[in-house]
Amino acid sequence: MYTGGIDPHTHLDMEFMGSGTIDDFFSGQAAALAGGTTMHIDFVIPVNGSLLSGLEAYEKKSKKSCMDYGFHMAITKWDEVVSKEMEIMVNEKGINSFKFFMAYKGSFMINDELLLQAFKKCKSLGALAMVHAENGDAVYEGQRRMIELGITGPEGHALSRPPVLEGEATARAIKLAGFVNTPLYVVHVMSIDAMEEISKARKSGLKVIGEPVVSGLVLNDSWLWDPDFITAAKYVMSPPIRAAGHGKALQAALSMGTLQLVGTDHCTFNSTQKALGIDDFQKIPNGVNGIEERMHLVWDTMVESGQISVTDYVRVTSTECARIFNIYPRKGAIRAGSDADIIILNPNSSFEISAKSHHSRSDTNVYEGWRGKGKVEVTISGGRVVWLNDELKVFPGSGKYVEMRPFSYLFNGIGKADAKYLSSLKAPVKRFRATT
Numbered sequence: 332m333y334t335g336g337i338d339p340h341t342h343l344d345m346e347f348m349g350s351g352t353i354d355d356f357f358s359g360q361a362a363a364l365a366g367g368t369t370m371h372i373d374f375v376i377p378v379n380g381s382l383l384s385g386l387e388a389y390e391k392k393s394k395k396s397c398m399d400y401g402f403h404m405a406i407t408k409w410d411e412v413v414s415k416e417m418e419i420m421v422n423e424k425g426i427n428s429f430k431f432f433m434a435y436k437g438s439f440m441i442n443d444e445l446l447l448q449a450f451k452k453c454k455s456l457g458a459l460a461m462v463h464a465e466n467g468d469a470v471y472e473g474q475r476r477m478i479e480l481g482i483t484g485p486e487g488h489a490l491s492r493p494p495v496l497e498g499e500a501t502a503r504a505i506k507l508a509g510f511v512n513t514p515l516y517v518v519h520v521m522s523i524d525a526m527e528e529i530s531k532a533r534k535s536g537l538k539v540i541g542e543p544v545v546s547g548l549v550l551n552d553s554w555l556w557d558p559d560f561i562t563a564a565k566y567v568m569s570p571p572i573r574a575a576g577h578g579k580a581l582q583a584a585l586s587m588g589t590l591q592l593v594g595t596d597h598c599t600f601n602s603t604q605k606a607l608g609i610d611d612f613q614k615i616p617n618g619v620n621g622i623e624e625r626m627h628l629v630w631d632t633m634v635e636s637g638q639i640s641v642t643d644y645v646r647v648t649s650t651e652c653a654r655i656f657n658i659y660p661r662k663g664a665i666r667a668g669s670d671a672d673i674i675i676l677n678p679n680s681s682f683e684i685s686a687k688s689h690h691s692r693s694d695t696n697v698y699e700g701w702r703g704k705g706k707v708e709v710t711i712s713g714g715r716v717v718w719l720n721d722e723l724k725v726f727p728g729s730g731k732y733v734e735m736r737p738f739s740y741l742f743n744g745i746g747k748a749d750a751k752y753l754s755s756l757k758a759p760v761k762r763f764r765a766t767t
């Protein structure tokens with residue numbers, strides 16, 4: 332019996348790349364509950380840059396929720412209005428984290444100047460800055476290169492945005508956050524390059540959190556070369572799923588504590604939607620499934636193989652997320668006063684993943700055919716049994732919005748470090764003036 336999973340990274344009912352994700356707040360959450368996840372944190376996307384309008388839209392979308400959820404807010408442009416709206420989000424709306432895109436040039440991407448302003452604002456509010464770390468200008472260049480070479484298929488996606496571009500942006504974000512002295516959360520760490528930057532930063536005392544996602548941990552990029560377009564296209568996400576060695580290295584980093592928690596980036600498009608990019612990989616909607624599979628796959632890959640303990644499993648799938656987003660011990664713990672979100676995972680029974688039996692609305696599953704040990708047999712959400720005997724009992728409207736307060740433990744000591752830095756600047760410099 333363990334505390335229910337918390338997925339820190341999902342995109343339900345999101346408009347993206349000319350499509351809408353196929354799972355909404357009901358189907359995505361039902362799938363989550365069937366897989367032992369009892370809370371997720373989704374990314375609100377602003378409407379024409381407005382955070383308030385974005386939140387309003389997501390409040391409507393999430394009315395059909397059957398599981399508890401919270402929100403991060405994406406920031407897609409920067410001006411005084413956005414800066415003021417960030418205050419409202421943190422002080423009145425229960426949002427304590429903001430995601431900045433260093434990629435998706437021409438749509439979500441923001442430049443370093445704005446990133447710095449935004450980091451400063453996050454710090455003043457006690458909100459956690461999150462980054463999608465890829466060098467968007469270089470990705471754009473890589474895409475031009477592939478098209479010129481006539482590489483238009485899904486493999487062009489991976490070839491156009493290699494690990495070095497993820498490593499570069501991760502290092503840059505870490506250094507800028509360090510310069511501002513505010514904590515940083517790197518979402519979907521997919522490569523050794525990015526992981527090593529996080530490792531280096533943490534060793535030097537910087538407050539950097541690294542989130543691998545299940546696809547990056549357990550899959551590899553070989554699928555992108557599959558001759559069948561739909562098979563290949565379903566693996567297209569950003570940053571891309573990497574060559575095999577990267578996943579193994581990310582697993583090791585997770586087991587050593589270099590990376591702290593596991594998300595999914597559940598952002599599901601069906602075959603018809605993926606086919607938008609049949610002639611051009613740049614038009615394939617980016618994203619893979621995982622909200623239902625995460626708890627099973629982390630157990631099978633990490634615990635069953637002996638890489639992490641059961642205690643670590645609970646930490647990386649639930650407790651650490653609750654601590655980072657300041658909702659512990661209401662979430663992420665089984666104790667008096669906590670929400671009764673509990674799972675029973677039977678280590679001796681097995682699971683099998685297939686689009687035929689999963690609960691997502693997608694017609695494909697990137698983990699199709701995966702068989703493993705350790706099955707979530709019971710899920711209890713808010714004290715109610717919602718998953719038992721392979722049956723879901725869920726109702727739209729039963730999920731609650733979980734407000735998240737600013738100044739999580741990651742902000743401890745920030746003020747002291749600032750004071751020390753300032754006093755070091757004010758130390759008098761003795762200068763002698765030549766007299767005549």
Ligand code: URP
Binds near residue numbers: 570618
């Ligand atoms: O491919 C991805 N990751 N889709 C979702 C958007 C994002 O960047 O997280």
Ligand code: ZN
Binds near residue numbers: 518
């Ligand atoms: Zn992203």
Ligand code: ZN
Binds near residue numbers: 342598
């Ligand atoms: Zn994402």
Ligand code: ZN
Binds near residue numbers: 365623
């Ligand atoms: Zn399943």
